[in-house]
Amino acid sequence: MIELKRISKWVMVGNKPNFILKDINLGIKEGEFVSIMGPSGSGKSSLLNIIGMLDDASEGEYFFLNQAVHGLKEKHRSQLYKQYIGFVFQAYHLIDELTVYENIETPLIYQNIKSSERQAMVADILDRFQIVGKKDLFPTQLSGGQQQLVGIARALIAKPKLLLADEPTGNLNSRQGEEIMDLFKELNKEGVTIIQVTHSEKNAGYGTRIINLLDGRVEL
Amino acid sequence: MHPSSFTFAWRNIRKYPAFSLINLGGLAIGIAASFVLLVYSQREMSCDRQFRDHDRIARIGTDFFNMGGFAPSQPFLREFLRASCKDVQYATALMSGDLMSVRTQQQDRAYTAIRAYYIDSVFFKVFSYPVASGAVPQAGLAPGQTILMEDEARKFFGSQDPIGRTIYVAKENQPYQIVAVLKSSFQKSHLDPRLFLPLPATAIGKFDGNWSSASLYNYVKLTPQGSMAGLQRWLDRLREKVIYPTSGAIMSFAQWQASPKNVKFTIQPLADIYFHSNLNFELSPGGNLTQVKLLGAIGLFLILLAIINYVNLVTARSSVRSREIGIKKTFGASRVRLGRQMLLESLFFSLLAMGLAVVLIRGILFAYKWATGIPLTGPMSLTPMHYLWLLVFSLVVGMLAGVYPAIYLTAFKPILSIRSLAMQSGKGNGRVRNVLVIFQFMVAAGLVFSSFVIYAQWQFMQNKDKGLSTQGVLTINNLYTMGKRTAAFRQVVEQQAQVVSTSLCERAPASNDIVMYTYKTPAMSRPMTIPSFPVDARYIQTLGLHLTSGRNFDKDLVSDTNSLILNESAVAALGLFNPVGSTINGSERVIGVVKDFNYASFRQKIGPVVLRYSQTGCMLAVKISGGHVNAFLDQLNAKAKEFTGGEPLEINWLDDNFAKLAEKEKLLGEAITFFTALAILLATLGLIGLTLFTIERRTREIGIRKVLGANVDQILRLVSRDFIRLAVIAALVAFPISWWLMNRWLEDFAYRIHVGVGTFFLAGAVIVMIAWSVVSLLTIRAAMANPIHSLRTE
Numbered sequence A: 001m002i003e004l005k006r007i008s009k010w011v012m013v014g015n016k017p018n019f020i021l022k023d024i025n026l027g028i029k030e031g032e033f034v035s036i037m038g039p040s041g042s043g044k045s046s047l048l049n050i051i052g053m054l055d056d057a058s059e060g061e062y063f064f065l066n067q068a069v070h071g072l073k074e075k076h077r078s079q080l081y082k083q084y085i086g087f088v089f090q091a092y093h094l095i096d097e098l099t100v101y102e103n104i105e106t107p108l109i110y111q112n113i114k115s116s117e118r119q120a121m122v123a124d125i126l127d128r129f130q131i132v133g134k135k136d137l138f139p140t141q142l143s144g145g146q147q148q149l150v151g152i153a154r155a156l157i158a159k160p161k162l163l164l165a166d167e168p169t170g171n172l173n174s175r176q177g178e179e180i181m182d183l184f185k186e187l188n189k190e191g192v193t194i195i196q197v198t199h200s201e202k203n204a205g206y207g208t209r210i211i212n213l214l215d216g217r218v219e220l
Numbered sequence B: 001m002h003p004s005s006f007t008f009a010w011r012n013i014r015k016y017p018a019f020s021l022i023n024l025g026g027l028a029i030g031i032a033a034s035f036v037l038l039v040y041s042q043r044e045m046s047c048d049r050q051f052r053d054h055d056r057i058a059r060i061g062t063d064f065f066n067m068g069g070f071a072p073s074q075p076f077l078r079e080f081l082r083a084s085c086k087d088v089q090y091a092t093a094l095m096s097g098d099l100m101s102v103r104t105q106q107q108d109r110a111y112t113a114i115r116a117y118y119i120d121s122v123f124f125k126v127f128s129y130p131v132a133s134g135a136v137p138q139a140g141l142a143p144g145q146t147i148l149m150e151d152e153a154r155k156f157f158g159s160q161d162p163i164g165r166t167i168y169v170a171k172e173n174q175p176y177q178i179v180a181v182l183k184s185s186f187q188k189s190h191l192d193p194r195l196f197l198p199l200p201a202t203a204i205g206k207f208d209g210n211w212s213s214a215s216l217y218n219y220v221k222l223t224p225q226g227s228m229a230g231l232q233r234w235l236d237r238l239r240e241k242v243i244y245p246t247s248g249a250i251m252s253f254a255q256w257q258a259s260p261k262n263v264k265f266t267i268q269p270l271a272d273i274y275f276h277s278n279l280n281f282e283l284s285p286g287g288n289l290t291q292v293k294l295l296g297a298i299g300l301f302l303i304l305l306a307i308i309n310y311v312n313l314v315t316a317r318s319s320v321r322s323r324e325i326g327i328k329k330t331f332g333a334s335r336v337r338l339g340r341q342m343l344l345e346s347l348f349f350s351l352l353a354m355g356l357a358v359v360l361i362r363g364i365l366f367a368y369k370w371a372t373g374i375p376l377t378g379p380m381s382l383t384p385m386h387y388l389w390l391l392v393f394s395l396v397v398g399m400l401a402g403v404y405p406a407i408y409l410t411a412f413k414p415i416l417s418i419r420s421l422a423m424q425s426g427k428g429n430g431r432v433r434n435v436l437v438i439f440q441f442m443v444a445a446g447l448v449f450s451s452f453v454i455y456a457q458w459q460f461m462q463n464k465d466k467g468l469s470t471q472g473v474l475t476i477n478n479l480y481t482m483g484k485r486t487a488a489f490r491q492v493v494e495q496q497a498q499v500v501s502t503s504l505c506e507r508a509p510a511s512n513d514i515v516m517y518t519y520k521t522p523a524m525s526r527p528m529t530i531p532s533f534p535v536d537a538r539y540i541q542t543l544g545l546h547l548t549s550g551r552n553f554d555k556d557l558v559s560d561t562n563s564l565i566l567n568e569s570a571v572a573a574l575g576l577f578n579p580v581g582s583t584i585n586g587s588e589r590v591i592g593v594v595k596d597f598n599y600a601s602f603r604q605k606i607g608p609v610v611l612r613y614s615q616t617g618c619m620l621a622v623k624i625s626g627g628h629v630n631a632f633l634d635q636l637n638a639k640a641k642e643f644t645g646g647e648p649l650e651i652n653w654l655d656d657n658f659a660k661l662a663e664k665e666k667l668l669g670e671a672i673t674f675f676t677a678l679a680i681l682l683a684t685l686g687l688i689g690l691t692l693f694t695i696e697r698r699t700r701e702i703g704i705r706k707v708l709g710a711n712v713d714q715i716l717r718l719v720s721r722d723f724i725r726l727a728v729i730a731a732l733v734a735f736p737i738s739w740w741l742m743n744r745w746l747e748d749f750a751y752r753i754h755v756g757v758g759t760f761f762l763a764g765a766v767i768v769m770i771a772w773s774v775v776s777l778l779t780i781r782a783a784m785a786n787p788i789h790s791l792r793t794e
């Protein structure tokens, strides 16, 4: 599903390149549940952003479902990730001004899905996550765990093949974290490919593979 | 205080330079523009009130033959007033001279087109002009003495002392010695003196019993005990005991009062003349009260807009400020103390803005003059008094702008405001801000709409079918310089290749000329006074009037000396069914009818007009074709010299006459447009500030939405949607109000436009377009930015 070849990312400091990612070669198959680990500043988020097509690599090739992402125009790339990728963030990043329902609905609006269809899809996922009762609340009225649940529901609403999560349990207590991890495991069983960044060995244990990053390189 | 509020305010300015600059700029523009309008309105409204005891000064105008009233009145009225009116302390008669030339050396180049006021010995007892140098002679100007205004003295003599010097006046080079120079004042007056000369005794002349003349402007100053009512009673007695008897007493006094022979007087208190007098032969064009009121209202709106900007930007930033205030509160600062800090901050701001405004005031006045060609306030030299006003004004503005933020911001509960912030401030305060933004757009939309309407009316007046053709028609007005050689001059004119036709006449349309005759059909019990045009047989052709029935005058028919041509309104007014061939005044015969043509203001309906055959006109109307007008005029003037004895021809273009009729509307349109632009600028500044703030507040949201798949368009729409909604609501509220106001203004016109739906749409589109482009331009960077920057977790 994902094929990274000699991916590097650097920023210029003065006139010297400062490497954030260096020479990453990585293949991830459909149905995997991968955990990326590594010390702070090792480039985990940067790698995730590149996989999620939010950022470009400075060098190297990236194939997603056998399409050469590095050669795609901005428009096609955004088409691709809208269709196949969902994001979950450590800080949830829900929109404060929108209700739970509206937050979850938002990605569908940007995919030009009809209103009646949207209603059915949001109702389904509210039901599945058992948050129907909270649909009219605003994010600030929810606990952190509940907010993250909404964040995951929003990421899954468009039925992505790939779920990218950057420290999804970083702001949660351990009980809430476990619930989220159980959920991920379940989703993975249903066929969603998951790549998560985590600092916790325990959380990494939920996955099928662990990738260790150190100073922008993959540790073998 | 530690640090002082001002230091604190200063730090805040430096911390948020974009906000602060917009805030400061908006406040400064608001203060400057509304101050300019304040000074303008004050100057207009206090016209003539600078004269000492102005409430005891009045002008006496007259009317006879129902000619519509004259600002000047009988030359000998002064003598009657002095002799027997107990209420009057001083009566003075003033004569306004023709435009003439002034030289400082007999051989020098002349300063041309200067109008002299000829005054008697008590003129300065009535009008208290401050003296700049020299002294006004107690006994009045002796023959050969003159008094100048400061501006003229400077023009003639530069920095040299003018007292004792001689000027040479008119083409006879009559010498006058300067005895005094009067201060030029910032104050406005309906009198516009440039130089004063002694009134010759012949101007008053001997009393000849003729009360149907109006040549001198008679002003009186009442005694301290006197009253306007007393003066009125005296004038009533004068009419009954002196004037009525001169009519030979063939009718009773009551009959006489109802007849056209009747002589009437109007007393005009000095302060009323400028705005309310609309008589024939005014000394200067009157003021436009509508314009003063409208601009005054705009001034008020502008400062409101500026205050709203301030309030909006300060409260919009409250999520940031609330943190600071919350912390201060938890450490024990009282609400009063915090409120005082906010107030001091806004005062500090308004003082900074005032500094900027001092510069902007000059800029605005300069820009206004540049844009409209006419200065808004005459010579505007700001006095120290003005600066004091400006200071007070700015402080008041600062107070007003600071009150709401002081109350609003200090009301936060400390815990809440430390924690956050965006939530708490989001709702209620957002609503107040929305109302304020709507108000701003309302003002802008209303003004845009109004200026569209005023311009449309002006355009309409310019382009209306006037029933005559003004193009290429001019009148030569100083035929009197030619005496018997007028006919020969006319021949020379007609020989010019460009000349299509000429006509000798005594009156041009849309000019100041007045000719009235009375007309009576056999069916009428009482004669009717109708404006009349004594003209020759070529008038209809030269001015392009449309003859609808009958025939034109014929110079070869002797009988035509008693012939009349009526306009359609005159036919109706005289009640004629078969006008051509009917007899009027016993011996005069109607030979033709012309279509109604405009000859006076567009505010009134075209009234009855009679063309009378005459071969002895005082002016020559000339229709020319083709271009090269200047070359033509040069050539004409060269040829005319020999006839006029060297005087240049006095030429009026008919187009200019009509343009003058629409001048008030043009000026109003320009003034409103100018200040509308400023209002839009202010509203735009406010919008820029709010948009910047909104973007800052919504950066994270924009990032999230982009990650969720929103494209740049969708982000732009997201941010501008709210503002555009406000703009649309504002336009919807503003239009009925301004539609109603503009219709009231239009009601004054007999010939007017009707405001269509298109104007609404156009004005609405302008406002929405402005809102949309401002917001989009500012948002586009945020919308294009890569979301990972705004979503990075700290």
Ligand SMILES: Nc1ncnc2c1ncn2[C@@H]1O[C@H](COP(=O)(O)OP(=O)(O)OP(=O)(O)O)[C@@H](O)[C@H]1O
Pocket (backbone or CB within 6 Å): A011, A020, A038, A039, A040, A041, A042, A043, A044, A045, A046, A047
């Ligand atoms: N746009 C950028 N400009 C400069 N440096 C950057 C940029 N983005 C990331 N970096 C740097 O690259 C390195 C890797 O950053 P990254 O956010 O990927 O680390 P991380 O592994 O996710 O760390 P953490 O566990 O703290 O989230 C860091 O040193 C960071 O400072």
Ligand SMILES: [Mg+2]
Pocket (backbone or CB within 6 Å): A044, A045, A046, A166
């Ligand atoms: Mg990270």
